[in-house]
Amino acid sequence: MSPPRALARDISFDVERQSLTCNHLAAYSIFVDYVFRALSDPSRRRLLDDLNRRNGQTLGELCAGLAMTRQSVSKHLAILAAANLISTTKHGREKLHYLNAAPINAIADRWLSQYDRQRAKALADLKTALEQSPMDNNGTDEDFVYITYIKTTPEKLWQALTEPAFIKQYWGIELISDWKVDSTIDWHVAGVVISDPEQVVLVADKPHRLSFTWHTVSEEFGKAINADPQEVADMAAEKRSTATFELEQQGDVVKLTLIHTGFPADSELRAGVSQGWQPILSSLKTLLETGQALPTE
Structure with missing residues (x-):
């Protein structure tokens, strides 16, 4: 099976304009599975929540809110990055982690709202939460x-x-x-x-x-x-x-x-x-x- 990032490139996020072709449907389905699998773990959801509250955090800052080793947190972040739910950028010697809501936006916009609206609403609420302006108690930049x-x-x-x-x-x-x-x-x-x-x-x-x-x-x-x-x-x-x-x-x-x-x-x-x-x-x-x-x- 192709790695999730390769799948993202294969379908080239055609879901943004609602035009998946038959050739891309299988790859798209697998990519959706990776996104939901990444979201299925409570620790990974906690990491996304932390980034939603304050974007651009280092590994050390993200570790502070979790009762696990840096190595375990790094593995969770790698899974989120592979599903394209977070991205990283270098800032001097530090690596900063950022929330990326695009995959959830694409999934919700493409087909979720067409089916069971009650179940879709739960994911729509998640999508909205990820899109909302983050806020932290320290008033830092977002x-x-x-x-x-x-x-x-x-x-x-x-x-x-x-x-x-x-x-x-x-x-x-x-x-x-x-x-x-x-x-x-x-x-x-x-x-x-x-x-x-x-x-x-x-x-x-x-x-x-x-x-x-x-x-x-x-x-x-x-x-x-x-x-x-x-x-x-x-x-x-x-x-x-x-x-x-x-x-x-x-x-x-x-x-x-x-x-x-x-x-x-x-x-x-x-x-x-x-x-x-x-x-x-x-x-x-x-x-x-x-x-x-x-x-x-």
């Missing part, structure tokens, strides 16, 4: 992480992330920059140009890693997207967040990891971007794989 697999090349994906005409097809906006470190980025959104010297490129390691600070939330921006004035004011008062894209070649697909960081507890902006990133990245995937982006509202 990160949003999303992973998808795209049948493309790192070079083509980098182009899609940095070329204004390409970005507009799947996102509906334009980002204007020379994409050099410390260069500014102008955001063209709904007829409004958002320029700010703090909107800058932080990392530009083509075609592996791209990181930049988020745009300023202005009153003009809020009016352009018909947002509630109080919500706009709340978002504008938050410190500036950072979006990072990590591109990793895996066979004939690219693993794209988005890590959006710098949100305070109860962040209004995080609530917005967590709802926005999934359709944006699904549209990006569809565009690169089919040549046509998903329709925008």
